Amino acid sequence: MNQINNLVRHTRLLEIVGDLIRVRALGVAFGDLAMIENIDGDQSLAKVVNLDRDIVSLQVFAGGKGLSTDAKVIFLGRALDVVYSDNILGRIFRGSGEAIDGGPELPTDPRIPVGGPTVNPVMRVMPSRMIETKVPMIDLFNCLVESQKIPIFSVAGEPFNQLLARIGFQANADVVVFGGMGLIFDDYHFFRTAFENHGVFHRTVMFVNQASDPLVERMLVPDMALAVAEKMAVEGKKRVLVLLTDMTAYADAMKELGVAQELIPAVRGYMGDLYTQLASRYEKACDFKGAGSVTILSVTTMPGDDVTHPVPDNTGYITEGQFYLHNGFIDPFGSLSRLKQHVVGKATREDHSQIMNAMIRFYSGAVEAQKKQAMAFELSPFDEKLLKFGRLFKERFMDIDVSLPVIEALDLCWLTLSECFDPKELLMKQNLIDKYFPKSAHSEAEEGETVAQVA
The missing domain is CATH 2.40.10.170 (Thrombin, subunit H)
Structure with a gap:
């Protein structure tokens, strides 16, 4: 004073x-x-x-x-700076950096500056390690890779916060840093209780801006979360997963501030530096040479389900893919992880690439078979197999409540394929079929083929 x-x-x-x-x-x-x-x-x-x-x-x-x-x-x-020490784990702060969880004050703990430049490219390591989330649609078909920056594209009303929380308490990360922007109290309470009930709150730091909090604090939440995450990765050598929701609320706060400053807006009222502001945050994702890593998973809501809206449109140019959440499911066709090739079959099992391609190929066929059925076209026996596969695929893999380790998910893929198709219909490498296709199903298929030939 x-x-x-x-x-x-x-x-x-x-x-x-x-x-x-x-x-x-x-x-x-x-x-x-x-x-x-x-x-x-x-x-x-x-x-x-x-x-x-x-x-x-x-x-x-x-x-x-x-x-x-x-x-x-x-x-x-x-x-602006933010308190940083091991004591912030398990704590909740508001956008101004003030603790709001009723815990002890941290007046003597060191503080670190918020903001600053992104990491020197010389200190970046090529991504090569997978973050297992136990969400099959991510682990199997669009792997989350350490140091990746990737958004969840969705619309209001979808369970994107439930998906984000599930990834937070299931992912094999050392530390989870959560940044909530413009949250209603129910959402804030949901994230807090989810992390507490699943036993990860002790390795979680939360920065929360509620809808009733000042607008400027909403713009500071990502910077605070990323400053803490970067420090933990560099000095603590931790694998840090940063969860941000919702980046559209962050961009709207920028727009409102720009209007108050009487700045000239660009597309749909957003400021002309929207891309730069988003990129300077997302580019904090990094796998540090000789240290830990920062991985960023965010939520970007699309007003009117319009992917050409300035926020998702600019985000798509910055990030390395996206997860599309539609009708409560992660859409296998709209989702993309541009870094998955760094870990598929390398950090996972040898059959991962073949399984991934076969499952999506058959599900695409199932969607076409559903269209034929809806238009009352005659279905072939193979169409019936595809329809059965489509139902099982949605139930066993696409539901965001499904939780499976990646190896168990791969085994379930083989089981699902065996319940719907003969080995010769898979169009996969024979050595993988011989090794992983369930033996009982394989034997039954061969026996049926032998009987047909004798007849």
């Missing part, structure tokens, strides 16, 4: 526009923090968001409601 008392106080706010205030000051840097003292003694943090000669624009964390033009602005001379 003595340090604050020694700082220069600027009085007479020039303007108050929503949560944005303007004051005349010199020697201030972009991104610096300030303390706002209202005439009634209330204090609130603010962040410098624009500089125009000696006119400084600040976003007030607590909002501009009730502020007087006679309020005092005290520039702290530093950018």
Whole structure:
């Protein structure tokens, strides 16, 4: 407090526009923090968001409601930082960095700056390790690879938060860093209880901005989460999984701030630097040479299920694929992991690539058979097999509540294929069929073929 008392106080706010205030000051840097003292003694943090000669624009964390033009602005001379130590594991913080879980204060713990440049490419290692999530549609068909940045594309009302939480408590990561933006209380409570009930809360750090919290804190959540994740990966050599939801809410907060600053918007009202702002966060994903890794899995909701919306459209150029969540299922056709070739058959089993291709091929045939059935076309015996396979595939693999280790999921694939098709119909390598195709089903198929030949 003595340090604050020694700082220069600027009085007479020039303007108050929503949560944005303007004051005349010199020697201030972009991104610096300030303390706002209202005439009634209330204090609130603010962040410098624009500089125009000696006119400084600040976003007030607590909002501009009730502020007087006679309020005092005290520039702290530093950018935002966040507490970092082993003590933050199992803790929950708001977008300002303040703990909100009722736990002990951390006044003596060291703090690290928020933001900063992405990692030097020289320090990056080629991705080669898989993060097993026990979600078959991810582990089997679009593997999540360490240091990958990948979004879940969905629409409002889909269970994307349930999927994100499931991945969080099932993934084989050392630390989970969660960043929630614009969450309603029910969603915040769901994530907290999910991590607690599944025994991973002790290795989880949560940064939460609820819908009722200040808008500027929503924009700080990803930076805080990624700063902590990067520190844990570099110094702690941890495999860190960062979960962010919802990046569209983050982009909307940017748009609202831009409108308040009277900036010229670009497509659909979003600012022209949307791509840059998203990329500077996503590019924090990295497999560090001689240290740990940061993997980013985010949620991007698509208003009106429109993939050409500026947020998912820009995200698709930055990230290495996407998971499409439609009608409660991960869509096998719209989903893509561009890094899966680094681990399929290498970090997994030898039959993974063949199984992955065969299962999607047969499911595609099942979808076509369903269309023929819906239009009352005559179905062939093979179409009937495809329809049976399609039902089993949805039930056993596409449901996001299904939880299976990758090896068990591969075995279940072979079992499903044996229940629907003969070995000769699989069009797979014979050595893999001989090794993995269930022997009982194989014997029955051969016996049936022999009987047919004798007849």
